[in-house]
Amino acid sequence: MKRAYILTTTAAAVAYLTLLLIQGMSEEVSILRELAAQRVTVTKLSACAEAITDDLPRYLKGEVEREVLRSASLGILPNSMNVRTEEWKTASRDFLKAQGVLAELNIGDIGFGRTDRTPEGALVCKTSFGYTLRDGVYETELQDQRAISLIVPIRIYLMSDMVSSFRSNIIGKVWRAFMGNIETEGGIVRRMITETIREYQRGCSARGLEFGTRVGLELDRGNVTTTVCITFEELWVTDISPEAVILVNGELTRVTFRTERSTIKLLFRRH
Amino acid sequence: MVDSIIANSAVWILASLIIIAPIQTEQVSLALEEAYNISQAANILREAESLGYIDELARLEGDRAAAEKVMSKITSLVPPNYDFSLSWSSRDGSIIGALGLGDQANLAHVTIIISTGTQITYLNLGVREG
Numbered sequence: 001m002k003r004a005y006i007l008t009t010t011a012a013a014v015a016y017l018t019l020l021l022i023q024g025m026s027e028e029v030s031i032l033r034e035l036a037a038q039r040v041t042v043t044k045l046s047a048c049a050e051a052i053t054d055d056l057p058r059y060l061k062g063e064v065e066r067e068v069l070r071s072a073s074l075g076i077l078p079n080s081m082n083v084r085t086e087e088w089k090t091a092s093r094d095f096l097k098a099q100g101v102l103a104e105l106n107i108g109d110i111g112f113g114r115t116d117r118t119p120e121g122a123l124v125c126k127t128s129f130g131y132t133l134r135d136g137v138y139e140t141e142l143q144d145q146r147a148i149s150l151i152v153p154i155r156i157y158l159m160s161d162m163v164s165s166f167r168s169n170i171i172g173k174v175w176r177a178f179m180g181n182i183e184t185e186g187g188i189v190r191r192m193i194t195e196t197i198r199e200y201q202r203g204c205s206a207r208g209l210e211f212g213t214r215v216g217l218e219l220d221r222g223n224v225t226t227t228v229c230i231t232f233e234e235l236w237v238t239d240i241s242p243e244a245v246i247l248v249n250g251e252l253t254r255v256t257f258r259t260e261r262s263t264i265k266l267l268f269r270r271h
Numbered sequence: 272m273v274d275s276i277i278a279n280s281a282v283w284i285l286a287s288l289i290i291i292a293p294i295q296t297e298q299v300s301l302a303l304e305e306a307y308n309i310s311q312a313a314n315i316l317r318e319a320e321s322l323g324y325i326d327e328l329a330r331l332e333g334d335r336a337a338a339e340k341v342m343s344k345i346t347s348l349v350p351p352n353y354d355f356s357l358s359w360s361s362r363d364g365s366i367i368g369a370l371g372l373g374d375q376a377n378l379a380h381v382t383i384i385i386s387t388g389t390q391i392t393y394l395n396l397g398v399r400e401g
Contacts, residue, residue, distance in 0.1 A: 007276070014280040021284065029299055036302035040309055044381070047313040051383035054320050058329060059386035091362060091391040095384045247388045250333030 041135045045142045048101050049133055052092050056107070056129055057150045059088045064112075064125045064152050065246040068255060075235075075259035077160055078123065080110040100137065106130040114157045119241065120207075121158025124151050154244045155209070159237040159257035162211065166200050167232060170215060171264055174228055178268045182226050186219045189228075193217065208241035228266040235259045304400070308379030311353070312398045316383050319345045325385060328359070328394070332387040335368060342370050349398060354378070356397040361390055372397075 063083045071078040085107045096103040108128035115122045130145035173192055177184045193215050204211035216231035236258040245252045319325055324345050331338040342357055349355045356371040356378055372378070378397030385392045 010276050010280060014283055017280075018284050029296075032299045033302045036299065036306045039306040040302075043306065043310045043313055047309075047316070047381050047383070050313075050317060050320075054325070055384045055386050058326065059391070062386060062388050088386065088391065092384060094362070095382065095393060099382060247330055249389070 038138055038140065041138050041140050044099060045101060045133050045135055045140060048096055048099060049131065049142055049144065052096075052103075052105070052131065053129065053144075053146070055092075056088065057148055060085070060110070060125060060127070060148070061150055061152060064123065064150075065154070066248075068123060068152060068154050068156050069246060069248065069253070072154075072156060072159065072255045072257040075163070075257060078112055078156060080112045080125070083110050083125075085110075096133065100135065102134045102136060104132040115151055119151075119153045119155055119243070121155040121161065122151055122153050123156050124149060153241070154246070154255045155239050155241070156255070156257065158207070159209065159239060159255075162200065162204060162209065162237045163235055163257060163259055166196070166211075166213065166235065167262075169200075170196055170230060170232075171266070174217075174230060175266060178226065178228060178266065182268050182270055186217060189219075190217055204237060208239065208244075210238040210240050212236050212238075224270055226268045226270075228268070229263055230266070231261065231263045232259065233261055305379050308398050308400065309381060311350070312379055312381040312396045315345070315348045315398070316381055316394070316396055318348050320383075325383070325394070329385050329387045329392075332367065332389060332392070338368050339370070342368055345396075346370055352401050353398050354401045355399075357395070359385075359392060359394050361392050367392060 060083065063085075064078070067078045067080075067082050070082070089105050089107065092105060093103055106129070108130075110125060110127045113124045113126065115124050126147070126149045128145065129148050130143070132141060132143040134141045170193060173196060174189055177189055177192065197211075197213055197215070200213075201211045213235045214233040216229075216233055218229040218231070220227040220229075236256050238254050238256040240254065245254055247253070316325075322344075324341055328338060328341045328345075331341060338359070342359065346355055346357050354372050356369075356375055358369040359367045361367060375397060378399045380395055380397040382393050382395040385394050
């Protein structure tokens with residue numbers, strides 16, 4: 001009887017000890033597995049954060065290039081209000097959701113400016129990007145806020161300057177010529193215009209731009225007044241520097257700043 | 272008799288631990304391996320981004336042959352003793368390009384988003400130690 005009691009008690013104690021040991025081991029193993037799973041979560045969260053932070057400038061660059069191309073074809077400067085980011089936000093949220101990450105993405109107002117260094121007269125796009133990424137299982141959270149600044153190396157501001165400067169230069173020269181002498185001959189004025197066009201073509205070529213124009217001149221001489229009509233039939237500047245190409249539907253395209261036909265009428269009166 | 276009971280008990284406990292320990296250890300090592308492989312995949316994609324391969328790939332969406340060359344450059348960053356699978360797909364799930372293993376089992380995957388000129392795409396890299 002005593003022997004049986006000792007054996008039973010010992011067996012129970014051994015079973016209990018074994019159970020405790022296994023349970024302890026299992027707990028430690030669970031902790032280790034949990035730590036490994038949390039490490040996976042943190043790695044995934046940071047990979048997701050890097051992916052969206054790296055991709056937003058890439059997306060914005062494409063959108064800004066499109067806006068530069070559109071505005072240049074109309075002969076106006078690009079407008080940052082035309083850059084949309086909703087599609088990227090939706091795609092990014094879908095991408096994050098597919099990986100079990102909940103996201104709050106916030107893209108600040110987009111601003112355009114002129115580069116203060118090379119490439120001279122190119123466009124700089126600035127915005128801010130903030131995100132909060134949360135893992136759906138462990139509630140691990142990752143957040144950051146950063147400034148984004150990217151340069152689109154198409155010298156849209158310089159091209160616009162060239163066009164405006166050429167137009168005002170021609171108008172100024174014609175104005176001065178007729179103010180000095182209302183009888184100035186048309187041939188002289190036309191030669192002056194041709195010379196100015198050549199000057200601009202040389203100047204632009206030296207800066208990696210291609211300049212083209214067609215200017216018409218009409219004189220209407222009356223007894224008291226002389227009317228001069230200057231028509232800028234065509235006026236365009238293309239950035240031909242190696243980096244100023246953009247991809248449009250898989251094809252490399254150069255941006256041409258092209259203004260619409262415009263006519264300036266100057267009226268001179270004999271004194 | 273007491274000695275025999277102690278010896279038997281010790282053998283029983285040791286036997287239980289010997290049977291259970293490898294199972295538990297295996298589970299932990301699998302979880303740690305997955306974590307390590309995911310960090311490897313994330314590092315490879317980070318390096319590809321810093322080397323400009325991702326920007327290059329984004330520009331070559333319409334040119335499959337050239338895109339595959341860039342994808343090969345990305346997979347060249349995978350350590351030699353690793354198996355891998357790299358797939359580039361559009362948002363609707365259609366595959367633009369794929370390289371590596373068809374068998375995706377036990378691969379640790381990391382996906383990044385790539386905006387090309389025309390659409391938003393996803394690049395998925397799966398790796399495992401071979």
